[in-house]
Amino acid sequence: MLTVSDLSVSYGAISALSGISFRIEQGSIVTLIGGNGAGKTTTLRTISGLLRPKAGKIEFLGEDITRLAAHRIVARGLCHVPEGRMIFSNLTVDENLAMGAYLLRDHELIAKNRDYVFSIFPRLKERLKQMAGTLSGGEQQMLAIGRALMGNPKFLMLDEPSLGIAPRLISTIFEKIVEINRNHGITILLVEQNANLALEVSQRAYVLETGRIVMQGESKQLRADPQLKATYLGG
Amino acid sequence: MPKPHLALLAALLAAFGIQYFSDRIDPYYLDVLTGIGINVILAVSLNLVNGYTGQFSLGHAGFMSVGAYLSAAVTMFLGPKLLGDDGGTAFQQGALFLAALLAGGLSAALAGLLVGVPSLRLKGDYLALVTLGFGEIIRVIFQNVEVLGGALGMNGIPPYTNIFWVLAFVAITVFVVTCLVNSTYGRGFLATHDDEIASEAVGLNTTRYKIVAFVIGAFFAGIAGGLYGHFKLTITPTGFDFTKSIEIVVMVILGGMGNTVGVILAAILLTLLPEVLRPIAEYRMVLYSFLLIVLMLVRPQGLFNFRFGKARG
Numbered sequence: 293m294l295t296v297s298d299l300s301v302s303y304g305a306i307s308a309l310s311g312i313s314f315r316i317e318q319g320s321i322v323t324l325i326g327g328n329g330a331g332k333t334t335t336l337r338t339i340s341g342l343l344r345p346k347a348g349k350i351e352f353l354g355e356d357i358t359r360l361a362a363h364r365i366v367a368r369g370l371c372h373v374p375e376g377r378m379i380f381s382n383l384t385v386d387e388n389l390a391m392g393a394y395l396l397r398d399h400e401l402i403a404k405n406r407d408y409v410f411s412i413f414p415r416l417k418e419r420l421k422q423m424a425g426t427l428s429g430g431e432q433q434m435l436a437i438g439r440a441l442m443g444n445p446k447f448l449m450l451d452e453p454s455l456g457i458a459p460r461l462i463s464t465i466f467e468k469i470v471e472i473n474r475n476h477g478i479t480i481l482l483v484e485q486n487a488n489l490a491l492e493v494s495q496r497a498y499v500l501e502t503g504r505i506v507m508q509g510e511s512k513q514l515r516a517d518p519q520l521k522a523t524y525l526g527g
Numbered sequence: 528m529p530k531p532h533l534a535l536l537a538a539l540l541a542a543f544g545i546q547y548f549s550d551r552i553d554p555y556y557l558d559v560l561t562g563i564g565i566n567v568i569l570a571v572s573l574n575l576v577n578g579y580t581g582q583f584s585l586g587h588a589g590f591m592s593v594g595a596y597l598s599a600a601v602t603m604f605l606g607p608k609l610l611g612d613d614g615g616t617a618f619q620q621g622a623l624f625l626a627a628l629l630a631g632g633l634s635a636a637l638a639g640l641l642v643g644v645p646s647l648r649l650k651g652d653y654l655a656l657v658t659l660g661f662g663e664i665i666r667v668i669f670q671n672v673e674v675l676g677g678a679l680g681m682n683g684i685p686p687y688t689n690i691f692w693v694l695a696f697v698a699i700t701v702f703v704v705t706c707l708v709n710s711t712y713g714r715g716f717l718a719t720h721d722d723e724i725a726s727e728a729v730g731l732n733t734t735r736y737k738i739v740a741f742v743i744g745a746f747f748a749g750i751a752g753g754l755y756g757h758f759k760l761t762i763t764p765t766g767f768d769f770t771k772s773i774e775i776v777v778m779v780i781l782g783g784m785g786n787t788v789g790v791i792l793a794a795i796l797l798t799l800l801p802e803v804l805r806p807i808a809e810y811r812m813v814l815y816s817f818l819l820i821v822l823m824l825v826r827p828q829g830l831f832n833f834r835f836g837k838a839r840g
Binding site: 363439 | 711714715717718720721722724725726727728729730731732785
């Protein structure tokens with residue numbers, strides 16, 4: 293579904309990604325794990341068109357999207373939930389969801405997507421008229437994911453959904469991520485610092501270190517890997 | 528809230544009514560009201576850019592001057608040819624003035640597009656500097672174009688501005704800006720303000736939103752410039768320097784960024800304040816500045832701000 297080949301990105305003189313390649317099959321959950329500054333967020337931002345690569349190619353559903361503008365990439369069904377719950381804090385929950393369906397014109401489809409979002413996150417329905425900035429961290433993350441789902445994505449990229457969220461809510465959110473993938477066939481690329489959790493829900497994983505993929509394989513096998521255990525899984 | 532279209536119609540009728548009875552109103556009050564109206568148009572249109580969309584422009588006086596010069600050129604150079612020696616009927620003059628205002632607004636909008644397309648990729652301080660520079664460039668150009676009076680400016684502009692035109696364009700500006708930001712499309716301005724990355728991630732073309740805000744803002748600044756020129760009857764390049772831009776920015780900040788009602792009240796307050804303080808003559812500007820500082824300390828989020836809870840970076 294998504295093929296990234298030889299992708300290199302740099303911020304000025306500093307290289308952030310040096311030639312990474314990976315493939316994501318339709319219907320799967322794939323995770324990118326790695327420490328701070330490994331290039332995880334850079335990878336997502338480049339795929340979604342927010343950053344321009346120095347070299348390499350990104351193909352989505354057989355089409356080259358490397359140089360497309362961000363809003364055109366979204367229109368093709370590839371949606372990015374940015375890190376740090378970037379919601380529109382001065383808009384209400386309702387308006388945030390409406391922005392997520394910005395590119396859709398079919399009102400029936402929008403209404404259907406709304407019901408779907410509410411079925412996954414009933415909490416959002418209770419808070420419709422509330423300013424998004426006044427939601428709790430977990431609720432903001434639900435809103436960020438819900439907003440992305442409003443746009444009817446085929447492929448969802450989640451950047452650190454567990455960041456800064458109460459531990460009790462983290463497992464809820466991850467259950468919802470699996471549900472979105474399983475019940476609606478939305479392919480997911482998950483970036484996580486919490487490697488344990490990420491490997492638990494995903495089928496395949498890539499480990500990034502300073503802009504390179506240093507390890508890859510099935511999540512089950514990686515969880516058992518002694519070297520990975522020592523570095524990322526806390527022994 | 529009443530239906531916006533009905534409110535607009537009511538406001539236009541009210542403007543007409545006030546014009547009809549304007550003979551009985553003290554000319555001083557009419558002048559002050561005209562000044563207030565022009566400032567409200569400027570502040571509400573700048574609020575679309577600086578408030579709702581969150582782009583810091585310091586070039587509003589520049590767009591105002593484009594509108595002022597263009598519309599004055601239309602009425603002064605084209606007017607006599609079109610209306611003949613007797614000056615034409617009141618209706619003909621009105622039609623000419625409306626055409627001149629629209630020409631001024633459209634040329635300002637074009638200027639907004641020319642400045643906006645290359646510079647709106649910049650953010651914050653950088654954008655402020657570019658727009659500031661643009662305002663100065665415009666001023667220097669007008670200073671050196673002999674046809675437009677050079678440094679002396681244009682004199683003898685026909686006195687077409689009356690209270691009807693001013694109030695009508697106040698109503699239209701408020702109507703357009705309010706309807707725009709309250710529409711589904713217009714929510715994108717607020718979204719761009721809140722978070723550009725998230726906006727792009729849901730598929731908004733943020734650059735286009737910024738340019739649209741900039742062009743519409745410039746259009747109404749041009750209209751305000753046209754009204755100003757035909758009200759003061761003389762315009763000089765120095766009348767549109769960056770202190771004028773800052774004056775408008777202050778109205779927007781004081782009213783509460785992204786709050787049309789607040790910005791209207793602030794524009795009224797800041798136009799009235801120098802008038803009210805007139806008796807104390809030379810201390811006027813000192814007290815005016817002092818009041819500004821106090822207001823900023825007491826209500827940094829804006830006097831009338833309710834939507835945006837706190838100042839945001």
